Amino acid sequence: MKPIEPAELSGYLDGELEPDRIREVEAALAIDPVLRADYHVLADADRTWKSAAHIAAFLPNTQLRPVWSWSLTRSPSAIAAILVLLVVLRITPKLGDFVAWGLIVHAAALAVVLPWVVRMVQEDQSSL
Amino acid sequence: MIEEEQYGRLLEPLLRQAAGYARSILRDRHQAEDAVQQAALRGLERIRTFDETRAFKGWWFAILRNCCIDMLRDPGSAKMVSMEYIDPPAAVPNDTSDWEVLSASMLLLSVEHREILRLRYFADLSYRELAEALSIPQGTVMSRLHSARNALALKMRKEK
Numbered sequence: 001m002k003p004i005e006p007a008e009l010s011g012y013l014d015g016e017l018e019p020d021r022i023r024e025v026e027a028a029l030a031i032d033p034v035l036r037a038d039y040h041v042l043a044d045a046d047r048t049w050k051s052a053a054h055i056a057a058f059l060p061n062t063q064l065r066p067v068w069s070w071s072l073t074r075s076p077s078a079i080a081a082i083l084v085l086l087v088v089l090r091i092t093p094k095l096g097d098f099v100a101w102g103l104i105v106h107a108a109a110l111a112v113v114l115p116w117v118v119r120m121v122q123e124d125q126s127s128l
Numbered sequence: 129m130i131e132e133e134q135y136g137r138l139l140e141p142l143l144r145q146a147a148g149y150a151r152s153i154l155r156d157r158h159q160a161e162d163a164v165q166q167a168a169l170r171g172l173e174r175i176r177t178f179d180e181t182r183a184f185k186g187w188w189f190a191i192l193r194n195c196c197i198d199m200l201r202d203p204g205s206a207k208m209v210s211m212e213y214i215d216p217p218a219a220v221p222n223d224t225s226d227w228e229v230l231s232a233s234m235l236l237l238s239v240e241h242r243e244i245l246r247l248r249y250f251a252d253l254s255y256r257e258l259a260e261a262l263s264i265p266q267g268t269v270m271s272r273l274h275s276a277r278n279a280l281a282l283k284m285r286k287e288k
Binding site for chain 1: 132139145146151152157160161165168169172254284
């Protein structure tokens with residue numbers, strides 16, 4: 001029988017070993033008091049963690065709303081872009097028609113595109 | 129390819145553990161709920177690129193982990209509240225002392241050890257799912273988890 005590696009005690013505790021290896025670990029635990037003591041230390045910590053996980057868990061209120069609504073309502077950049085649009089609309093009466101419409105179109109495009117650009121940059125930074 | 133409806137079905141059984149996992153990182157119930165919501169939507173955005181040969185649970189918890197990290201980085205949303213202030217449910221009063229010892233011991237662990245222990249216990253990930261969530265080989269999972277457990281047991285003995 002191959003000697004039991006210390007890390008295999010964790011694999012045994014988690015039920016992640018192959019059936020043959022489980023039998024070998026159990027046989028070793030039955031005859032080796034040091035290995036058994038090590039296993040009990042792991043098992044005690046395991047119980048504590050499971051208890052903590054049980055305490056912490058709760059059912060959250062989660063909804064799969066459309067993605068765009070989250071971006072537009074929660075993104076500060078969307079609010080900033082809309083403000084830019086409002087400012088442009090306010091100053092355009094003082095400008096010529098061509099310049100005014102050019103500014104409005106650009107500001108509208110900015111209001112639509114900016115939130116998505118910012119969102120993409122944020123996702124890149126925290127990508128998987 | 130997984131569609132939106134199927135994504136919802138896959139996600140639903142994970143939500144309770146997801147909230148507990150996020151709560152263990154953010155230490156705040158409301159922030160944990162926000163993180164789960166964000167991760168649910170971020171996962172939905174990416175579901176069409178999900179490779180079905182990968183472990184869905186591990187893949188999604190990696191997204192949740194990133195959402196929690198983003199929230200911790202945002203000084204406006206992060207709250208430095210100790211785990212002791214999360215009231216344990218009245219139904220499990222005997223677990224309170226364990227909770228406090230664990231909380232104190234966890235702070236002394238390395239980030240790597242904390243991360244794998246949280247994913248193993250709060251998220252209940254298997255070794256395959258842990259490998260997926262942490263982007264490490266499956267063979268590394270067992271040894272890292274074992275060393276994290278030993279480190280935790282040592283710290284807990286000192287705390288007690």
